[in-house]
Amino acid sequence: MTTASKTAAPSKPAAPSKPAAPARLLTQVATERQTGALVVGGHPGGAVYVLEGRVIYAESPAAPGVGELLTASGRLAGRTWQTALDQGTSTARVGRLLVEQGHLTQGELELCVLGATYDAAYFALSAADAQVEFLDGAMHWLGPIAHIDPAAVNREVRRRAKMLDAIFPDQRVDAAVVTPATRAPRERVSLTALQWELLVHADGQRTPADLALLLGRAGFATIAELRRLAALGLLELPEVRAEAPEFVRLPQARGTAVDVNRPRISADNVGTATVPVISGVRPAAPGPPTAPRSRPLPATPLSPPPSSAPPSSAPPSSASPSATLSTPALPTSASPSLALPTSGQPSLVAPTSGPPSLVPPTSGPPSLAPPTSAPPTSATSSSTPSAHGLSARETSLQASSTQALPSRARSSSAPPASAPTVPGPPAPAALTEETSANGTVYRPPRLARRKPGAKLPKEVVGEPPQIHPGTDEVLLKRIRTALRALR
Amino acid sequence: MPGVDHCLQEAMAIPGAVGASIVDYTTGFPVATTGAAPNSDHEAAAAGTADVVQAATSRSLFVSALPHDLLEDLIITTAGGYHLLRLVHTDFDSRLVLYVWLDRHQGNLAVARRRMQKLADDLVAT
Numbered sequence: 001m002t003t004a005s006k007t008a009a010p011s012k013p014a015a016p017s018k019p020a021a022p023a024r025l026l027t028q029v030a031t032e033r034q035t036g037a038l039v040v041g042g043h044p045g046g047a048v049y050v051l052e053g054r055v056i057y058a059e060s061p062a063a064p065g066v067g068e069l070l071t072a073s074g075r076l077a078g079r080t081w082q083t084a085l086d087q088g089t090s091t092a093r094v095g096r097l098l099v100e101q102g103h104l105t106q107g108e109l110e111l112c113v114l115g116a117t118y119d120a121a122y123f124a125l126s127a128a129d130a131q132v133e134f135l136d137g138a139m140h141w142l143g144p145i146a147h148i149d150p151a152a153v154n155r156e157v158r159r160r161a162k163m164l165d166a167i168f169p170d171q172r173v174d175a176a177v178v179t180p181a182t183r184a185p186r187e188r189v190s191l192t193a194l195q196w197e198l199l200v201h202a203d204g205q206r207t208p209a210d211l212a213l214l215l216g217r218a219g220f221a222t223i224a225e226l227r228r229l230a231a232l233g234l235l236e237l238p239e240v241r242a243e244a245p246e247f248v249r250l251p252q253a254r255g256t257a258v259d260v261n262r263p264r265i266s267a268d269n270v271g272t273a274t275v276p277v278i279s280g281v282r283p284a285a286p287g288p289p290t291a292p293r294s295r296p297l298p299a300t301p302l303s304p305p306p307s308s309a310p311p312s313s314a315p316p317s318s319a320s321p322s323a324t325l326s327t328p329a330l331p332t333s334a335s336p337s338l339a340l341p342t343s344g345q346p347s348l349v350a351p352t353s354g355p356p357s358l359v360p361p362t363s364g365p366p367s368l369a370p371p372t373s374a375p376p377t378s379a380t381s382s383s384t385p386s387a388h389g390l391s392a393r394e395t396s397l398q399a400s401s402t403q404a405l406p407s408r409a410r411s412s413s414a415p416p417a418s419a420p421t422v423p424g425p426p427a428p429a430a431l432t433e434e435t436s437a438n439g440t441v442y443r444p445p446r447l448a449r450r451k452p453g454a455k456l457p458k459e460v461v462g463e464p465p466q467i468h469p470g471t472d473e474v475l476l477k478r479i480r481t482a483l484r485a486l487r
Numbered sequence: 488m489p490g491v492d493h494c495l496q497e498a499m500a501i502p503g504a505v506g507a508s509i510v511d512y513t514t515g516f517p518v519a520t521t522g523a524a525p526n527s528d529h530e531a532a533a534a535g536t537a538d539v540v541q542a543a544t545s546r547s548l549f550v551s552a553l554p555h556d557l558l559e560d561l562i563i564t565t566a567g568g569y570h571l572l573r574l575v576h577t578d579f580d581s582r583l584v585l586y587v588w589l590d591r592h593q594g595n596l597a598v599a600r601r602r603m604q605k606l607a608d609d610l611v612a613t
Contacts, residue, residue: 073579074578107493115583155530156514159516159530160514216580221580
C-alpha cells in the first residue's frame with residue numbers, strides 16, 4: 001500500500017459514469033489490481049472499495065455500516081465511535097485506532113467488517129445495470145481491515161440473490177415500506193428474534209433499510225427475514241397497499257352545506273330540472289324569459305360558475321343597469337355593507353367593502369335610520385338574471401346579507417354613511433335576488449363558508465342580540481310557559 | 488490480539504482437526520476458511536452448516552423458553568468424523584458460527600469442544 005492510496009479523498013475519476021453491470025466492473029478492476037472505489041449509482045446503490053485488486057470494504061445506504069452496527073448494538077458508545085472517526089478519518093486508520101485503543105478486539109473488528117462488507121456488496125453489486133463510476137485511488141477511512149477476493153464477493157452476491165428468491169420470490173418486499181399484516185393468517189405463529197424485532201418496529205413508515213439501520217441488523221438478514229415473514233403471510237405485500245392509496249378522504253358536499261363555488265341553475269331549466277331543488281340551487285326568477293337567451297349553456301343545470309356567469313351579456317332588464325357593470329362592481333360590494341353592522345360579524349363582509357373611502361368601516365352600527373336600506377329591497381324584484389352574473393365571492397356575501405336582512409328590520413342600525421355614498425341602483429342589484437328568492441324557489445344558502453374555528457354569525461347562532469332586552473325576555477318567558485302548558 | 492485468521496489457526500491446532508471455518512449462518516457464507524472441507528467444498532459445507540443452525544435456532548423444539556438460554560453448540564457425528572458447530576455470540580449483529588471438522592479417530596470430542604468454547608470467547612472478548 002502506498003501512501004497515496006491512503007488518502008481518503010478520491011484523486012480522479014478514471015472511468016466516467018456509465019451504465020454497466022457493477023459486478024463485471026469489479027472483476028475488471030480486480031484483474032487490473034487497481035486501488036479505488038467503485039461507486040454504484042441507482043437504488044440503493046453503494047460503493048465498493050478496492051485495494052490493489054482486493055475488496056477491503058463496501059458500503060450502501062441499504063446496509064448498516066460498521067459504525068452503525070457497533071453503535072446500534074451498544075458494543076461501542078457513540079462517543080467512542082465519533083472520537084475514532086475524528087482521529088482516524090483523515091489517515092484512514094479508524095479501524096486500527098479502535099483496536100489499538102482497546103475498544104474492540106481484532107477478531108470483532110474483522111468479523112464486523114467482513115459482515116458489513118458482504119452485506120453492502122450485495123446491495124451495491126446485485127443491480128444488473130447501474131451507473132458505475134470508479135474513483136481511482138479512493139480509500140475508505142476505516143482502513144484496510146479485511147482483504148476479500150472480488151470473485152468471492154461476486155459469487156456471494158449472486159448466491160444471496162438466489163437465496164432470497166428461494167425464500168419468497170418477490171423483490172418488492174426488499175424496498176417497500178414494511179407493513180405487518182393486521183391479522184395473522186394462522187393460529188400459531190413462531191418467530192425468530194429478528195423477525196419479532198422487525199415486526200415490532202415496523203410502523204407502516206419504515207422501509208427495510210430504515211429498520212436495518214434502526215436495529216443495527218445486517219441489511220441482507222433483514223430482507224431475508226422480511227421475505228420469510230411475507231411468505232408466512234405476516235406482511236402486507238406492497239401491491240395490496242398500492243391499490244388503496246387513499247390517504248386523504250376528500251370532503252363531499254352534503255345536506256345544507258353549500259359550496260362557495262356551487263354550480264348554478266339557470267333560470268330556464270329550473271322548471272325542467274329533474275334534480276330535487278336543494279338549498280344550494282341558484283334562484284329561478286319568477287318570470288324572466290329573457291334569461292335563457294343569455295345563457296351560453298342552457299341545457300346543463302349544473303354548469304360550473306365561471307362558464308355560466310354572463311355578467312356582461314345579461315339582458316339589461318328592468319331595475320339593474322348597474323349589475324351589468326360586471327362583477328367587482330362597487331355597488332354590489334357596497335350593498336352587503338348596508339347589512340354589515342346588523343349582522344354583528346364584520347369579518348364576513350369586511351374584505352368586500354372594497355373602497356374604504358366610500359364605505360367607512362368605522363361607521364358605527366347604532367347611528368342612524370334603517371329606512372334608507374328598505375327602499376332598495378322593495379324596488380328590486382325582477383332583476384334576478386343580473387344577479388346570476390355575480391361572482392362566487394359576492395354570492396356568498398349576499399348570503400350573509402340575506403341573513404342580516406331580517407335582523408336589520410328589527411334593529412335600526414343601518415349605516416347612514418354608506419347609504420348616501422352608494423349610488424342607488426347597485427344596492428338593488430344585490431338585494432333583488434334575495435327578495436325574489438324569498439318568494440319563490442330560491443332559498444338562500446344558510447351560511448357562507450367559514451374557516452374551521454370561526455364563530456357562526458350571531459343571527460344564526462341563536463337569539464338576536466339585545467333587542468329590547470326587557471320586553472323580549474318577558475315575552476319569551478310567557479311563550480315558554482304557554483308552550484309548557486300545552487305540553 | 489487474536490484475529491479471525493489466528494482463531495482459525497488455533498482451531499486447526501485442536502487435536503484431530505481437519506478443517507475449520509467461520510460461517511455466517513444467516514446467509515450460509517464462509518467468512519473465513521482453512522484446511523479441508525467435506526467434499527472439499529467450503530461453501531457447500533457452509534451452506535449446510537447454516538441450514539443446520541437455522542433449523543436449531545428457528546424451530547421451537549431446540550430453542551429454550553428461558554431467557555438467555557442460548558444455543559451454544561451443535562455436534563454432528565458421522566462414522567468418519569465429528570462436526571462441531573460453536574455459535575459465536577457477538578454484541579453487534581453478526582450471526583456467526585465456528586465450524587471445526589475433526590477426524591473421528593484422532594479427535595477427542597470433549598477436548599475439542601472445550602477448546603472451541605475458548606476460541607469463540609477469545610474472538611470477541613474485550
